[in-house]
Amino acid sequence: MLQDVIKASLNTRISIQAGALDKLVWKNDTIVQSLFSNIERITQFMTTSTRGDVKDISFAPRGKDRIEWAAKEMPVLRLIRERFIKDQPLKGIRMSGCLHITTETANLAITLKAGGADLMLCASNPLSTQDDVASALVSEYGIPTFAIKGEDEQTYYRHINAVLDHKPNMTMDDGCDLVSTLHTTRTELIPAIIGGMEETTTGVIRLRSMETGGVLRFPVLAVNESDTKHLFDNRYGTGQSSIDAIIRSTNILLAGRTFVVFGYGWCGRGVASRAHGMGANVIVTEIDPTRALEAVMDGYRVMPGIEAAAIGDIFITVTGNVNVIDRTHLERMKNGALIANSGHFNDEINIPELEKLATKKRRIRDFVDEYTYADGRQVHLLAEGRLVNLSAAEGHPASVMDMSFANQALGSEYMLAHAKEMQPRVYTLPAELDKEIARLKLHAMGIRIDTLTPEQEKYLNSWESGT
Numbered sequence: 001m002l003q004d005v006i007k008a009s010l011n012t013r014i015s016i017q018a019g020a021l022d023k024l025v026w027k028n029d030t031i032v033q034s035l036f037s038n039i040e041r042i043t044q045f046m047t048t049s050t051r052g053d054v055k056d057i058s059f060a061p062r063g064k065d066r067i068e069w070a071a072k073e074m075p076v077l078r079l080i081r082e083r084f085i086k087d088q089p090l091k092g093i094r095m096s097g098c099l100h101i102t103t104e105t106a107n108l109a110i111t112l113k114a115g116g117a118d119l120m121l122c123a124s125n126p127l128s129t130q131d132d133v134a135s136a137l138v139s140e141y142g143i144p145t146f147a148i149k150g151e152d153e154q155t156y157y158r159h160i161n162a163v164l165d166h167k168p169n170m171t172m173d174d175g176c177d178l179v180s181t182l183h184t185t186r187t188e189l190i191p192a193i194i195g196g197m198e199e200t201t202t203g204v205i206r207l208r209s210m211e212t213g214g215v216l217r218f219p220v221l222a223v224n225e226s227d228t229k230h231l232f233d234n235r236y237g238t239g240q241s242s243i244d245a246i247i248r249s250t251n252i253l254l255a256g257r258t259f260v261v262f263g264y265g266w267c268g269r270g271v272a273s274r275a276h277g278m279g280a281n282v283i284v285t286e287i288d289p290t291r292a293l294e295a296v297m298d299g300y301r302v303m304p305g306i307e308a309a310a311i312g313d314i315f316i317t318v319t320g321n322v323n324v325i326d327r328t329h330l331e332r333m334k335n336g337a338l339i340a341n342s343g344h345f346n347d348e349i350n351i352p353e354l355e356k357l358a359t360k361k362r363r364i365r366d367f368v369d370e371y372t373y374a375d376g377r378q379v380h381l382l383a384e385g386r387l388v389n390l391s392a393a394e395g396h397p398a399s400v401m402d403m404s405f406a407n408q409a410l411g412s413e414y415m416l417a418h419a420k421e422m423q424p425r426v427y428t429l430p431a432e433l434d435k436e437i438a439r440l441k442l443h444a445m446g447i448r449i450d451t452l453t454p455e456q457e458k459y460l461n462s463w464e465s466g467t
């Protein structure tokens, strides 16, 4: 146990702080220095392990300001929070969440805590954490958070296990890493779990596969399937923030460039339309004939990925699939090509093959790696192939996450009330809740709509009148 603590502590940023202290105090005595350093690390790890593990707690004030800034754009969540404070629907429930640690997630966490939940958070991607937000969650809001931007895979899973040590009654996932860890290595915790929520397309795909394989052992609400989630978050959120990330990290002009979008699902549609709006010539690649047809009729060129590979300037994958940009695509790319991914995992681009193809690699800008091929061509990989919008920018704007996280908050309340009637399956939120979120959002935006007249209602429920 002690060994584990020492090992774990050595892998964290704490070692840097302890190292700096060593130099000051114990300059000439290496043995004492190393002892002191280890004691320092262990003590800090033990205190931080109850509060979380973040990069630098002094970032908290900036994180708090940014969380409050995002809150202004989250009126639906605010309404839910006000009700939760009164009703306490989550009182006494232990929740463990594995989500992108952003300002919007912080507002969700604050809402769940206000509703009585005893909550811990970790990152759902090694590169998506906003370190100032993680610090603020710990020190300003008392929500233990285990997340450091750029953490290695070992730390990533140590953090997942740390939030599982909380012995949750309810889980929240973005990509299913928490639930899959529960079902592989932490099965002893499953009997205490009432149910869970899943945020994204890839997570829902994994959960459905678990359900089909008879592996899933508790009900999960697929938040992604709500209209007020994927129609807005995946489309407008991923659309805007992915373009934002490409521009922030490269400062390139999109106008006049050939911009290739792999996958014309909810995210792909958003990315394509935003790139088109910035003056890029958009090409779409697909494997689904209906979606390909939709892209054609939306005005884009559609062709096989391998053909697009030779003519594109900028490439982005949003498929939820593996090796969509493979070695054969990489081999054909033009000098100067930019490659990014906004799908959930960093396996949409075959990075190991890119590493093999290149004779030289260097980080030329933040979030931009330049790979030089033997013939001198250079291609650039953004954000190590991880979801570019959350790694190289700030992820979705708060206004859109307002609806996604309203689904999470209401979903957790719904799950608690209905878990007894539910099987270990993947469920969607009831349509009335989905519509209610849309109604609240419109209300917050000051937009009014029509209602059916009694005559129209009757007409829509009848079959008698025709030609």
Ligand SMILES: NC(=O)c1ccc[n+]([C@@H]2O[C@H](COP(=O)([O-])OP(=O)(O)OC[C@H]3O[C@@H](n4cnc5c(N)ncnc54)[C@H](O)[C@@H]3O)[C@@H](O)[C@H]2O)c1
Binding pocket: 200, 201, 202, 203, 230, 233, 234, 238, 262, 263, 264, 265, 266, 267, 268, 285, 286, 287, 288, 291, 305, 318, 319, 320, 321, 324, 342, 343, 344, 345, 387, 388, 389, 390, 396
């Ligand atoms: N970056 C973010 O913030 C963010 C937000 C939401 C979702 N996501 C992730 O983005 C990915 C896509 O989500 P979505 O909601 O758009 O899914 P979707 O299922 O609506 O769309 C995916 C599309 O990719 C197509 N596709 C699959 N394999 C392909 C291939 N080899 N070549 C070309 N097209 C292919 C599919 O036919 C489908 O049309 C998922 O991994 C999801 O989890 C990321």
